[in-house]
Amino acid sequence: MAHLSPDRLADSALGIADPLTAAEKNHLASCAECRSELGELSRIVDLGRQPEHVTPQRVPTDAIWQSIQVQLASQATAPATTEPSAEPPPAPPTIAELPRRTPRLRSWFLVAAAAVLGLIIGAGITTVAVRDRVEVTSSTSLEPLPGQTGQGTAELLRDRGRPELRVQIDAPPRPDRYREVWLINTDGQRMYPLGVLPDDGRATYPLPPALASQLEGFNIVDVSIEPYDGDPAHSRESQVRGVLPA
Amino acid sequence: MTQSSSARIVAVPGRVRVFSVVDDARPEPEVVGEHTDWGAASEAELSMGFARGDEACLQEVFRRLAPLIYTIAYRALDSSSDGEEITQDVFVSAWRARDNYQVEKGSLSGWLIGITRHRIADRQRARGRDLRLVQAVTNTSDVQVQPETLSTLIDRIVLTEEIGRLPHPRGSILQLAFWEGRSYPQIAEQLDLPLGTVKSHARRALRHLRTQLTEVTSWPT
Numbered sequence: 001m002a003h004l005s006p007d008r009l010a011d012s013a014l015g016i017a018d019p020l021t022a023a024e025k026n027h028l029a030s031c032a033e034c035r036s037e038l039g040e041l042s043r044i045v046d047l048g049r050q051p052e053h054v055t056p057q058r059v060p061t062d063a064i065w066q067s068i069q070v071q072l073a074s075q076a077t078a079p080a081t082t083e084p085s086a087e088p089p090p091a092p093p094t095i096a097e098l099p100r101r102t103p104r105l106r107s108w109f110l111v112a113a114a115a116v117l118g119l120i121i122g123a124g125i126t127t128v129a130v131r132d133r134v135e136v137t138s139s140t141s142l143e144p145l146p147g148q149t150g151q152g153t154a155e156l157l158r159d160r161g162r163p164e165l166r167v168q169i170d171a172p173p174r175p176d177r178y179r180e181v182w183l184i185n186t187d188g189q190r191m192y193p194l195g196v197l198p199d200d201g202r203a204t205y206p207l208p209p210a211l212a213s214q215l216e217g218f219n220i221v222d223v224s225i226e227p228y229d230g231d232p233a234h235s236r237e238s239q240v241r242g243v244l245p246a
Numbered sequence: 247m248t249q250s251s252s253a254r255i256v257a258v259p260g261r262v263r264v265f266s267v268v269d270d271a272r273p274e275p276e277v278v279g280e281h282t283d284w285g286a287a288s289e290a291e292l293s294m295g296f297a298r299g300d301e302a303c304l305q306e307v308f309r310r311l312a313p314l315i316y317t318i319a320y321r322a323l324d325s326s327s328d329g330e331e332i333t334q335d336v337f338v339s340a341w342r343a344r345d346n347y348q349v350e351k352g353s354l355s356g357w358l359i360g361i362t363r364h365r366i367a368d369r370q371r372a373r374g375r376d377l378r379l380v381q382a383v384t385n386t387s388d389v390q391v392q393p394e395t396l397s398t399l400i401d402r403i404v405l406t407e408e409i410g411r412l413p414h415p416r417g418s419i420l421q422l423a424f425w426e427g428r429s430y431p432q433i434a435e436q437l438d439l440p441l442g443t444v445k446s447h448a449r450r451a452l453r454h455l456r457t458q459l460t461e462v463t464s465w466p467t
């Protein structure tokens with residue numbers, strides 16, 4: 001027999017069809033085309049019963065639009081503007097994208113863009129020049145991981161109000177490796193790279209703005225041993241580690 | 247969306263530049279071309295204006311589609327900041343790559359959803375990599391809940407939008423049947439329509455959804 005009519009298939013998927021005749025059942029059993037169409041219609045009925053609403057009021061469209069304008073504008077003023085057609089939609093990663101090892105932290109850009117537009121006015125003014133010395137707010141010892149040597153301390157500072165992490169380690173790195181300092185979240189899912197640790201094992205790093213007032217769970221100080229392979233990700237080999245008090 | 251003191255960006259062939267950043271009391275700029283009011287334009291008209299590089303058109307496309315794009319990204323990644331970043335990325339890269347959009351190949355919303363899908367998939371891959379890495383580093387081994395597949399989520403969101411947009415009484419019939427679990431006889435009684443009419447509306451609505459879903463979610467890549 002011929003294919004089932006589109007109406008018949010739709011009614012079947014909706015569960016409002018008269019029962020299928022023996023001939024229709026036979027046809028469905030032998031016709032992949034009708035089976036696939038019925039399958040897709042049934043899938044739509046199934047998904048249609050699980051709505052997922054868009055609520056425009058909850059979408060921060062103004063902030064996003066401002067960021068888009070800033071981005072397009074800054075691109076336009078850059079000396080070497082590429083032709084629009086040079087970048088197809090599923091763009092391959094560029095060198096500029098490689099350092100994004102902690103992707104969710106890129107929302108800094110939104111903050112930066114808002115600041116450019118003067119939407120954030122006066123933030124931080126009250127803390128500037130109030131303190132003129134370095135103040136240690138918390139600290140932890142850094143202990144070697146199994147198979148590693150070395151010991152040190154990590155201190156959370158406020159230097160004239162600016163949050164910083166000071167790290168000191170007494171052991172040198174291996175000659176063919178360098179070390180990097182990380183703040184890892186206790187949720188075990190996120191980490192910030194703070195920077196490379198010099199060979200003398202002493203350095204002070206500014207904290208990401210998001211952690212300026214609280215560590216937000218990024219309490220684990222980790223020093224990794226990194227090969228010179230150009231891979232920005234954590235090597236999975238750590239020398240020392242400690243946990244700052246929450 | 248009418249920021250009186252925001253940067254106005256004007257498109258010239260091949261590039262975008264800031265035109266004016268001063269206060270502007272006019273509600274909207276006069277648009278050179280056939281359209282002065284993109285708010286009333288059809289999706290097809292908007293698609294063509296977008297492809298031509300009309301900046302005012304980008305703003306209207308954003309106004310209409312940003313909530314959809316954001317919701318897809320927000321739900322897929324379960325993060326409002328990722329939702330914001332992906333939405334921003336999608337519109338910036340779509341605008342920069344607008345020469346690649348061809349009106350005759352499909353709808354603009356479908357094209358934007360396609361870009362969104364790629365961006366989210368990239369982000370999910372990166373996140374999976376980071377998650378595995380941190381687990382290896384910290385010796386934690388949380389079991390990762392397998393999320394709903396991205397394409398199913400997008401289909402659900404698009405279908406919800408389409409069902410919400412169906413004209414009366416087709417929209418009411420499908421919403422009552424799908425979202426509130428009413429039977430067709432109950433719906434017929436509630437809307438005071440013959441049962442046969444209700445069923446025939448439901449059937450046509452389903453076939454319409456089938457067409458729309460294909461149109462919107464299967465942009466050729």
Ligand SMILES: [Zn+2]
Binds near residue numbers: 035
């Ligand atoms: Zn058939």
